[in-house]
Amino acid sequence: MTALTNKTFSFIAEDVDKGKRLDLFLVERLPELSRTHIQRIIAAGEVTVNGKAGKANYKLAPADYVTIRLPEPKPAEIKAEAISLDILYEDEDIIVINKPRGMVVHPAAGNYEGTLVNALLRHCDRLSGINGVSRPGIVHRLDKDTSGVMMVAKTDRAHLDLARQIKERTAGRKYVAIVHGNIKENQGIINAPIGRHPTDRKKMAVVFTNSKEAITTFQVLERFGDYTLVECRLFTGRTHQIRVHMAYIGHPVVGDPKYGPGRQRFAIMGQALHAAELTFQHPVTGERMSFTVPLPDDMRAILEELRRR
Structure with missing residues (x-):
């Protein structure tokens, strides 16, 4: 990708892009823009292929030169x-x-x-x-x-x-959660697609139609009999992913009002889930950066109570 200005970008189609629709090609290269948004930009005449206005359904050929101007x-x-x-x-x-x-x-x-x-x-x-x-x-x-x-x-x-x-998946995201139950495995991978819940549209769920790939890994940090402290890593970024996945394997996050049991034992307003670490490459300098933040007071209080038992 070549940045022509702060708002205009150019791409050159490769052999693997042969026959690919223009809108799908741009979605792959600009993942933060939805396909609908890109189609609107194309319809507004802000996308060209080899210097001519493109259409969303245009099929690319190798070496096609594509430019897109993002509206202010x-x-x-x-x-x-x-x-x-x-x-x-x-x-x-x-x-x-x-x-x-x-x-x-x-x-x-x-x-x-x-x-x-x-x-x-x-x-x-x-x-x-x-x-x-x-x-x-x-x-x-x-x-x-x-x-x-x-x-x-x-x-x-x-x-x-x-x-x-x-x-x-080159940016790393590590979470810490307190979940219900005793997870027997020391670590595991949850590879289960997530989409809208079939009957409750305000919730997400593991479903196998109209869903997207979702991968979470977990590692047990500490066990308390009825509860487990786990570290989770995201390899995809679906809505409520960790909360849905942990509930799916029978260990919902403590305090979760949407996916957990109705009655909560601990004094916490919401799920005991914390984004503890974020690692990425600086988008301009290329420097690898990592940031770690400690658990909030409410989660530490729960752990202290569990350790006193």
């Missing part, structure tokens, strides 16, 4: 708010933060204030516009009640590169 994002209507941020690292391209449990990442219906995006808009002079006005800078998400380390992109260039690393 509309000014964000989400208001900036003076919300404290736990910043682990910041430069001109990225910002890495430790998100507290209870903070929503970006505004959505019924929740337009108090989010990480509201705080970022106040703190940063600029944020990547690739994900639109409601999610500026957001490369990946953490659920509202999942705490831990997140990376945010200040520029589109940084955003695209970080998203590529997540897609290609």
Whole structure:
């Protein structure tokens, strides 16, 4: 990929791309843009193939020269708010933060204030516009009640590169969770596709139709009889992935209001799941970076109680 400007990118089709639709070709190279979004950009005349306006269903030939101009994002209507941020690292391209449990990442219906995006808009002079006005800078998400380390992109260039690393699984994401039950295996791999729950559309589930590949590995850190402390690593990034996968194998995350048992023993507002470590390559300098954050107080309190038993 060659960056012509901050908003225009070019690609050269290779032999393996022969016969591939133009929109699918661009989805593969710009993974943070949905196929629908790319089709709109194509329809607006912002994509060319060999200097001529392209069509979404155009079949590529080797050496085709494709350019796409990303439209400037509309000014964000989400208001900036003076919300404290736990910043682990910041430069001109990225910002890495430790998100507290209870903070929503970006505004959505019924929740337009108090989010990480509201705080970022106040703190940063600029944020990547690739994900639109409601999610500026957001490369990946953490659920509202999942705490831990997140990376945010200040520029589109940084955003695209970080998203590529997540897609290609070169960025590492390690989580720590307290789950129900005694996991007998010391480690394991959960390779089970995730999609919308067939009857409850607000939930995700392991389903084998209309689903996407989902891979989680786990390693037992400590056992407490009725509970287990585990480390989980993500190799894909599906919605609620760890929560769904752990429930699928019979060990839901403690405190999980959506996938866990109804009655909760511990004083925790939400699931006992923490993004403990994030490793990636800086999108501009190429430096390998790693950030680790300790468990929040509520999870430490649960572990202390379990260890006293």
